[in-house]
Amino acid sequence: MDIEAVISGIGERNSRAIARAISLVEEGNPGAERVLSSLDPPSVEKAMVAGITGAPGAGKSTLTDKLISHCRGLGKRVGVIGVDPSSPLTGGAIHGDRVRMMQHALDEEVVIRSMATRGRLGGLCASAGAAARIMAASGCDPVIIETVGVGQSEMDIIRIADVTALVSAPGLGDDIQALKAGLLEVADLMVVNKADKPGADMLSMELKEAVGDREGRVLETVASKGEGIAELFRAITDVFGKNVNSGERDRRRCEARRAEVVDWSLEMLRPHLQRMAQGEEVLSGDPRNRARAIVQSLLPPEDR
Amino acid sequence: MAKHPQYKEWEEKTLGKALQKMPERKAEFKTVGGLQLPRLALPKEIDAEYIQKLGFPGEYPFTRGVQPSMYRSRLWTMRQYAGFSTAAETNKRYRYLLEQGQTGLSVAFDLPTQIGYDSDHQMSRGEVGKVGVAIDSLADMEVLFDQIPLGEVSTSMTINSPAAVLLAMYVALGEKQGVDREKMRGTLQNDVLKEYVARGTFIYPPRPSLRIITDIFEWCGQNTPSFNTISISGYHIREAGSTAVQEVAFTLANGISYVQAALEAGLDVDVFGKRLSFFFGATTDIMEEVAKFRAARRMWASIMRDRFQAQNPRSWMLRFHTQTAGHTLTAQQIDNNVVRVTLQALSAVLGGTQSLHTNSKDEALTLPTEESVRTALRTQQVIAHESGVPDSIDPLGGSYLLEELTDRIESEAWELMQKIEDMGGVIPAIEQGFIQRHIDDAAYTYQQEVENKERIMVGVNEFKSQEEVKVPLLRIDPEVERAQVAQVQKVRSERDEQEVERSLAALREAAQGEDNLMPPILEAVKQYATIGEICDVMREVFGIHEE
Amino acid sequence: MAEEKRIRRVLIGKPGLDGHDRGAKVIARALRDSGFEVIYTGIRRTPEQIAAAAVQEDVDAVGLSLLSGAHMELFPEVVEHLKQRGAGDIPVIGGGIIPEEDVRALKEKGIRKVFTPGTSIQEIADAFRELEPEGA
Numbered sequence: 006m007d008i009e010a011v012i013s014g015i016g017e018r019n020s021r022a023i024a025r026a027i028s029l030v031e032e033g034n035p036g037a038e039r040v041l042s043s044l045d046p047p048s049v050e051k052a053m054v055a056g057i058t059g060a061p062g063a064g065k066s067t068l069t070d071k072l073i074s075h076c077r078g079l080g081k082r083v084g085v086i087g088v089d090p091s092s093p094l095t096g097g098a099i100h101g102d103r104v105r106m107m108q109h110a111l112d113e114e115v116v117i118r119s120m121a122t123r124g125r126l127g128g129l130c131a132s133a134g135a136a137a138r139i140m141a142a143s144g145c146d147p148v149i150i151e152t153v154g155v156g157q158s159e160m161d162i163i164r165i166a167d168v169t170a171l172v173s174a175p176g177l178g179d180d181i182q183a184l185k186a187g188l189l190e191v192a193d194l195m196v197v198n199k200a201d202k203p204g205a206d207m208l209s210m211e212l213k214e215a216v217g218d219r220e221g222r223v224l225e226t227v228a229s230k231g232e233g234i235a236e237l238f239r240a241i242t243d244v245f246g247k248n249v250n251s252g253e254r255d256r257r258r259c260e261a262r263r264a265e266v267v268d269w270s271l272e273m274l275r276p277h278l279q280r281m282a283q284g285e286e287v288l289s290g291d292p293r294n295r296a297r298a299i300v301q302s303l304l305p306p307e308d309r
Numbered sequence: 310m311a312k313h314p315q316y317k318e319w320e321e322k323t324l325g326k327a328l329q330k331m332p333e334r335k336a337e338f339k340t341v342g343g344l345q346l347p348r349l350a351l352p353k354e355i356d357a358e359y360i361q362k363l364g365f366p367g368e369y370p371f372t373r374g375v376q377p378s379m380y381r382s383r384l385w386t387m388r389q390y391a392g393f394s395t396a397a398e399t400n401k402r403y404r405y406l407l408e409q410g411q412t413g414l415s416v417a418f419d420l421p422t423q424i425g426y427d428s429d430h431q432m433s434r435g436e437v438g439k440v441g442v443a444i445d446s447l448a449d450m451e452v453l454f455d456q457i458p459l460g461e462v463s464t465s466m467t468i469n470s471p472a473a474v475l476l477a478m479y480v481a482l483g484e485k486q487g488v489d490r491e492k493m494r495g496t497l498q499n500d501v502l503k504e505y506v507a508r509g510t511f512i513y514p515p516r517p518s519l520r521i522i523t524d525i526f527e528w529c530g531q532n533t534p535s536f537n538t539i540s541i542s543g544y545h546i547r548e549a550g551s552t553a554v555q556e557v558a559f560t561l562a563n564g565i566s567y568v569q570a571a572l573e574a575g576l577d578v579d580v581f582g583k584r585l586s587f588f589f590g591a592t593t594d595i596m597e598e599v600a601k602f603r604a605a606r607r608m609w610a611s612i613m614r615d616r617f618q619a620q621n622p623r624s625w626m627l628r629f630h631t632q633t634a635g636h637t638l639t640a641q642q643i644d645n646n647v648v649r650v651t652l653q654a655l656s657a658v659l660g661g662t663q664s665l666h667t668n669s670k671d672e673a674l675t676l677p678t679e680e681s682v683r684t685a686l687r688t689q690q691v692i693a694h695e696s697g698v699p700d701s702i703d704p705l706g707g708s709y710l711l712e713e714l715t716d717r718i719e720s721e722a723w724e725l726m727q728k729i730e731d732m733g734g735v736i737p738a739i740e741q742g743f744i745q746r747h748i749d750d751a752a753y754t755y756q757q758e759v760e761n762k763e764r765i766m767v768g769v770n771e772f773k774s775q776e777e778v779k780v781p782l783l784r785i786d787p788e789v790e791r792a793q794v795a796q797v798q799k800v801r802s803e804r805d806e807q808e809v810e811r812s813l814a815a816l817r818e819a820a821q822g823e824d825n826l827m828p829p830i831l832e833a834v835k836q837y838a839t840i841g842e843i844c845d846v847m848r849e850v851f852g853i854h855e856e
Numbered sequence: 857m858a859e860e861k862r863i864r865r866v867l868i869g870k871p872g873l874d875g876h877d878r879g880a881k882v883i884a885r886a887l888r889d890s891g892f893e894v895i896y897t898g899i900r901r902t903p904e905q906i907a908a909a910a911v912q913e914d915v916d917a918v919g920l921s922l923l924s925g926a927h928m929e930l931f932p933e934v935v936e937h938l939k940q941r942g943a944g945d946i947p948v949i950g951g952g953i954i955p956e957e958d959v960r961a962l963k964e965k966g967i968r969k970v971f972t973p974g975t976s977i978q979e980i981a982d983a984f985r986e987l988e989p990e991g992a
Contacts, residue, residue, distance in 0.1 A: 006942075021942050024914035032862060062741045096863060097888035103909065104856055104898030110905040110912075117912055121893050123863065176733065203733070229740075420873035420924055424900075432902070435929030436873050509875015509899045549878050636878070640974030673973050674953060749881055756882045760977055769974065778974045780955040785925065856898045 008036045012043045015143050018082075020113065023143050027118055030135040033272065041135060044142035052141035053245045056166030057151045063172040064198040066102035068228040068237075069151045073109055075234050076147065082114040084140030084148035086133055088162060091121040098122075102151065116140050134165040134265050147241075163191050164261045167254055168244045170194040170237070173212070175204030189215060193222070193244045196237060200225035274303075313355040319365040319377070327367060327377040334381060338700035348381060349373070349702045362607070362712075366702050368622070370610040372603050372715070373703035374661040375626040380699030385657075386664035387689045388413040388465060388630070393676050394438040394789045396452035403457060405679065409686060413664065415465040416453070417441030418475075423510040425471040425844030428793040437790035441467075445797040446839045450478040451485070459483045463494035465540070465630070465664075470512035472499040473525055474840050477831040480533065496537035496586055496630070499525060502563040502735055503542050505854070506744045507549040512844060515736045517851035521826060522567060523574040526581040528827035537586040539567060540630060543605075547590035548636050550752020553601045554718055558725035559735075559744055560587065561608055565726075566735045568617055578617050582624030591653040591660075592634040598653070599705055600714035602629070602660030608719055631657035632666040638673035640778045642768035646670035651688050658692055659705055665689055674780045797839060804837040812836045813846050820850040866984055867915040869897040869906035871934060874924035879951065883919065886977040887984060903930050907937030910946055917987050919980075922952045932965040947987045951980070 006014075006025050014022020029037040057072075059065050069085060076083045085106065091098045100119035109115040118140075120133055137148045152162045163169045171192035176199075189195070195212045197205055205225065212223045224240055226233030248254040281299045301309050312320075338346040349366065352359060364370055367377030376382065389406060393399060403414055418441040421433035427445050428437045437443050444450060459482065468475045476497055483493050501518040504511040511518070522539065529538045543551075543560035551559065564585065571581050589605070591598050609627035613619045633653035638646045647670045654667050667685040669677030677685070698704055705711045725747075729738045738744050758764035765771045816829040826847075833843050868884045870877060877899050884894045895913045897906055910918045918938070920931055931950045938946055950962060951971040959970045969983050 019942075020908070020911050021914075024912050028914045091893075092888060095889050095891045097891045098893045099884055099888045100893070100895045100913075103895055103913075107897055107901060107905055107909070108855065110901075110908045117909070119893075119895050119913055121863075176737070202737075424873055426873075432873060432900075435926030436924055439925040440874075504875070509877065510873075548876075550882075640972065675955070749885075752878050753882055753885050756886070756977060770976075778972060780953060780972050787929075856900070 008039055011036075011040055015040070015043075015139060016045065018113070018143050020116065023116055023139060024118065026139045027120075027132075027136045030139070031120070031123075031132050037135070041138070044138055048144060048146075049138045049141045052137075052146035052148055053242065054137050054141075054148045054150065054165065054167045055241050055245075056163050056169035057149060057172060058153070058163065058169065058192070059172030059174075059196075059198075060177055061153055062177050063174045064228045065151050065153075065172050066105040068172060068196070068198055068226060068234075069102075069149055070106045070108070071228050071231050071234045072149060072238060073106065073115055074231075075238050077109075077112065077114065081146060082144045083116070084137065084143075084145030085115070085117045086136055086140070086148065086150045087117070087119045088133065088150065088152040089119065089121055090153065091123045096123065116143065116145055133162060134261065137165065161264075164257075164264055167248065167257065168193050168241050170196050170241060172196045172198050173208060174199040175202045175208050194237070194240055195223045197223065197225045198228050200233065201227045201230075315360060316351070316355060316365065319368060323365065323367045324377040327382070331378070331382040333378055334383070338381065338697075340697060346697070346701045348378070350704070350707065352707055362716075363706060369614060369625055370607040371626055372607045373706050375606065375628055375663070379661065379702045380658070380693075381702065384693050384699060385662050385689075386413045386463070387411055387686060387693075388415050388664045388666055389682060389686055390415040390417050390465075390467065390632070390666050393417070393441060394443075394785050395793065396442055396444065396449045397455075399442045400453055400455050400457070402679075403454075406682075406686075407457070407462070409683065410690075411686060413463045413465060414457070415467070415666065417467055419443045420510070422475075422840060423468060423470070425474070425512050425840055425848075427839045427841030428790065428797050430841055433790075435790075437793050438785050443789075443793045444475065444478070444840065445793070446800045446837050447478050447481055447834050448800045448837060449796070450482050454482060458488070459486055460488040460492045463496070465496040465498075467498045469498050469501050469504050469508075469510055470518065471840055471844055472497045473521055473826060473830050474834065474843050476525065476529075476536075477827065477834045481831060481835050490532045491534060493533050494535045496540050497525065498542060498588070499539040500542045500563065500567075500588075502566060502739070503545050503559075505739050506559070506748060507545040509856075511854045513847065513851040514854045515739065517847075518854075519566070519570040520574075521847075523571045523576065524826045526571050526584070527574065527576055528825055529584065530576070530580045532827075534584075536584065537628075538581065538584045540586050540588045541567065542588040544588050544590040544632055546748060547592075547634065549748050550636075550755060551748045552751050553592075553594075553597050554721045555725065555747055555751060556589065557601055557605050557608070557718060558722040558729075559747075560589070561605065561612065561722070562726050562729045562735050562738075564609065565612060565616075568613075569734075572617070578613070578619045579621040579624050582613060582617070582619045583621060583626070586663075587627055587629035589629055589631055589662075590634040591631050591657040591662075592637055593649050593652045593656075595652055595656040595659070596710060596714055597718070598656035599660040600711055600718050602631075602657070602662065603703075603706075603711075603715045604719040604722065605629075606661070607715070608722065628663045630664040630666070631660075631662040633657070633668045635668055635672060638668060638670070639766060639769050640673055640780075642774060642776065643670050643674070645768050646673070647684060647688070650685060651692070654688055654692055655696070655698065658698055661703065671781070800837055801839065808836045809833070809838045809842070813838060813842060816843065817846050817850060820847055863891065863893055864917075864985065865893045865895070865913060865915045866917045866919060867895040867897065867906070867910045867913055868919045868921065869901055869909070869934070870899045870921055871901055871903050871906055871930040872922050872924055872926045873900055874922055874926075875899050876923045877921075879923070880919075880921040883921070883951075883977065883980055886981055890981045890985070892981075892984065903933035904937045906934050907941060907943070910938065911941045911943045915946060917984055918946060918948045919984065920948065920950045920952075922950070925953065927952050927954055928958055928961065931962055931967050935966040949980075949983060949987070951975070 011022045011025050026040045057065050073083050087102045089098050089100050098121035140148045150166055169192045197209045209223055216222050224237050363372045366374035419438050420436045422444045426433045428443050466475055526538050529536045541564045543556040546559050547556040606627045610625040613625045633650045637649055650667050657665050667688050669681035669685045671677050671681050732738045762770050812833040816833055819826050819829045868880050870880055884896045887894045935948050938944055947968040949969045950967045954972050962970050
C-alpha cells in the first residue's frame, strides 16, 4: 500500500490504511511524516482520548470491551490502543487482551490496535500519541488507550490521555499506599471493578478517603456483567467536557505534545548520536564528558 | 507372625463382605514360576503411621485402592473412546468393540454437539462429524445405539456443557427400549470447570453451569442411581500442559467446587458423593503417576470425610478412569507409541484405576484404524492376563521411592489448593487466570526442555531416523456434514412443532426459576427438539461465557 | 553498527471450535521469546474475525492452529477474507493434524506453509522469520 493510498484511506475509514499508517509511525518510516501532516485537524482536536490503566487482573480489558459495546450503542466509532510491555531480553511481546475484544472484530466502526512498549521509555508515548491521532482522524471518538498500570511507560501513556481512569479490584492485594504514591494523583477517575466481590466496599471507601471528598471520582463497576459501564462512560465524558471548557484539556494536550516533541527529537537523534559515539577515544575520556562534547557540537554557538 | 488387630478386622469385615459379593477370579494367584502371590503384601510391623497413611484397600484413606480385593476380584473396565462421523458408522465400531471383548462404551461427540450447536449452525461449518459423532436430536441417538441394549452396557459420554441434553436423550432412548431407569449405567463427563481452563467447550458462564450440574446430580440421584453423574477430569488439564501435582490440585479443587455447589443446592453429600468419579491422565513417568493416583485417593478421602462430613465410606472413595496421555505420542516412529502406551497403562493399573482407555499408536496423527485400536485394547489385556501385576493389591506399595513421591505430591498439591482457597475458590481463580497461567507456564517449560534436549523424546530429539512424518489420509467425507445437515432439517420438518415449542417454553420457565432442569429437557428431547434449540433457550437465560 | 532489525508482528489464531490451545499458546510464547510481537486471538474464532483482526493489527503474518480436522474448510477462508479486505499479501501459515494430500491442496489455496505434528518450535519460528509478503 503506497503512502497516497494510506493517506486517503484514513479519511475513508479503511482498516488496512489506518493500520498501515500506525505501523509507519511505529517503524520510524520516513513516510510517517507525510501521513501525520495529512490528518484532519478538527477530527483530531475534537476526539476524546481516554486512558484506562490499572494492575494486572483488575479487569481492564473486560471493562474496555464493555466500554466499546456501550459506545457502539451510542453510535460512536471507537478506537482502542492496547499497550503491553516488550520483553527487555528479546524485544518480543504477547498481546493477549485482544481475546476479550474479539466480539468486535467484524465491526468496521471499532478500530483495535495492540502496541508494545518496545523498550523505549518515551518513544512509546510518541507512537501511541500518533496512533491515537490517526484513529481520531479516521473518525474514532473516543479513542481508548488501555495499559497496565505499573512502570514508567504507563505513566507516559497517561500523559497523552485527556482523561484517565485507574482500575482496581478487590482481592488483588493492591496496596492503597502504592496506588496513592503514583497513579492516584494523576488519575481523574478511580474505578473499583468486580464490585460484587467481597472487599469491594472496603476498597471504595479507602479510595474515597485517599482522594479526598471530590464528588464522583470513585466509581464501581462489574465489567463482566456490564454493570456501571454507562455511568463510567458518562463520568469520563463529564471530566472531558469540564476540562474542555476550563481550558484544562488544552493545557494537558500542550504538555503532552511538548513531551512528544522531545521524545521524537531524541528518537530522531538517536542514530546520529550512535554514529558520533563511535571512535577510539571511547576508552580514554569519561563517557559523560564525551557526551557533553557531542551535544555541544550539535548546539548552535549561542547555546553552547 | 501374629496378625495386627486392624489387619484382622479388615480381613474379616471389609474383605470378607466384599468377597461374598464378588469372589476372587481364581482360587490362588501364582507367578509364572509357581510362587504363590500374597493378596496384600504388608510391612513386617504395622505401625500407626502405616495405618494413617496407607491403611487397607477398601478402607480409609484408600491409598492402596478403593476395593478390598481390587483386581483379584474384578479387572478394571477396558473402555476405548470412539466415535466419528455419523451415528451409523460409530454404531458399527461399537458393535465391533463389544465383540472383541470390550466391556464398556465410550462416546466421542463432534465439536458442534459438545458446544450445543446444531449441525446446520454457522459455527458448525467444517466441524460436523470431525472429532466424534454428530448428535442433533434423539433421532441420531436412536441410530447410535441401534441393537445395543442399554440395560446391559455401561456408556461413558464425553460431554460437558450440554451434558443434561445428552443424558436426557440416553434416558429417553432407554425408555423406548423398555429399560428401567435404575438399570441404566454410565458416566457423564459433565465437568465444566476444566473446560474454562483446558478444553474450551464451554457455553454458559461458570455459575449457571454449576446449577445445571447440581440439577443433574439431583435428578440422577432419584432416577438413574447407577449413573456416575460427573467425571471430574484432570486428564485435559494434564494434556493442556500441567504437571502431575497441578493435575491433582486443580482437579480436586474443581471437585470441591462441585460438592459445595451441590451442598448449597440442598443435596445430601452421601447421595451424590458416591456418584462422583474422576478421570486422570497417565504419562510414561511410571513412578510419579502411581504416586499421583495414590495421593489423589488419600486426599479426596480426607476432603470428603473430614471437610464435608460425608458418613458413607463410598462417598470418600476416589474412583477414576484413566486415559494414557495423548500428548506423549509422537508423530515420528509411531511404533514407539505402543511402548509408551504400555508403560502408561501399566502405571494406571499399578495406581489402581477403575477403568482405562489406551491410546492407539496413530492417535496423534489420525483417527485410529481398527487394527491400531485392537492393539491398544490388547495392550490392556496383556497387562491384565500376562503381567501378574493385577494379582496382588497395590504391588508397589511400600517402595521407599513410591511412598516418598506419594507424600510429596500430596503436600505440594495441598499447598496449591490452599492458594486457590485463598483466592475464594476455583471460579475466582479462573477469572483471574491463576489456573490458566500455571498450566501455560508448565506447558512452555516442558516444550523448552524438549527443544533444548534437557528432556529426551525418543525419535523426536534423539535416536532419530531418516523417515518423513506422513499423516495418513483419513479425511471425513464432506458428504457427512451435508447428510447430517439434511438429517437435522428433516427431523425438524417431521416433528410436532407445537409440542416442541411448548416444551421449550417450559424449559425457559424452569431456567428462569429454580426448578430442576432435567424434566423439561427430557420432555423437549422426546419431542425431538434439537440440542441447539435446547441450548439456545439456556443461552438466552444464562448468557454465554467468553474466554 | 548493525542496522536495527524491524520488529515482526504476527497473529496467532484458532479458527473453528477446537479448544486445544496448548500448541497455539506455546508457539505464541516461543515467538515472543524470539523477538516477535504476537497477537493471540483465543479459541473459537471465525475465519472472518481472524482476518479482520490481522488487518487491523497490520501483522506480517498469520499463524493458524487447528486440531479438529476442519482445516480444509477454514484455513482457505482466512486467506479469502484477507483478500477481500485488501490484505491478500499477508502470508498465512497453518498447523495441525494435516494429511499430506491436504497439505498440497492447502498450498494451492494460498496457505504459504503447513506444519504437521512433530515439527519443532524452532522450525516454526524460523518459518515466520523468513516469510516475505506475497509478491515481495
